[in-house]
Amino acid sequence: MTMQACECYDPLVKGLLATGVRNHADFASALAALMGRKLGDHSVAVSALSELVAEAYRADPSIVYASAADLVAIRERDPACPDFVTPFLFFKGYHAVQSYRVANWLWRAGRRHLALHLQSRASELFAVDIHPAARLGQRILFDHGTGIVVGETCIIEDDVSILQGxxxxxxxxxxxxRHPKVCRGVLIGAGAKVLGNIQLGEGAKVGAGSIVLENVPAFTTVVGNPARKVGTRHSGMPALTMDQILPPVDYII
Incomplete structure (x- = not known):
């Protein structure tokens, strides 16, 4: 059943869609209200958090653009995503990345304790821990999200897909x-650990459960503990296709 069909029969869903989407003039105001409701607590009220997010969006409209681009990326790559409303309202990987975007704006503005508060709240709520000083591009997909950790000096370029753990x-x-640099188009499988100031080259693929301690060349697949190259050099962007199939290889994780 589609979200539109559910709305016809379930009054609770009607209210959810009204609060989350229809009661707002535009995407930015809807997202600011959503983030406020998610992140607000007894320390910083929901209304104050919503206004803080709105302030960030007014000061730096590129945050809103990146947030919308992330939403499009999820719709295009995730087969479990039937529309744009679903990830906007319900996908905690998306919520965690949008929380980071506001925290990063605060960090760069010198409001670092407040940035760390948002990081802490996002970690508690979404089980995703992104340091506000990290640098993330756009069209980022954190699939499922649970257990993803992104260190302080990490860089994640555009069009990257990362799975849980x-x-x-x-x-x-x-x-x-001291943290990894993830280039454009990289796909990192579930449970992989990428450690140190190393680079995952453009279009690289990291197999699930791998431990990566050295640079990975562009368009190369690595797997195992420690990770090693397998198969031949590919040409596409695995982050866009979400193709996690590995070439035939005898390996042990």
């Missing part, structure tokens, strides 16, 4: 630039 982390107590 992925860590983009450091290798110890090093300071400075």
């Amino acid at each position: 992925v860590t983009l982390g450091g290798t110890g107590k090093h300071s400075g630039d």
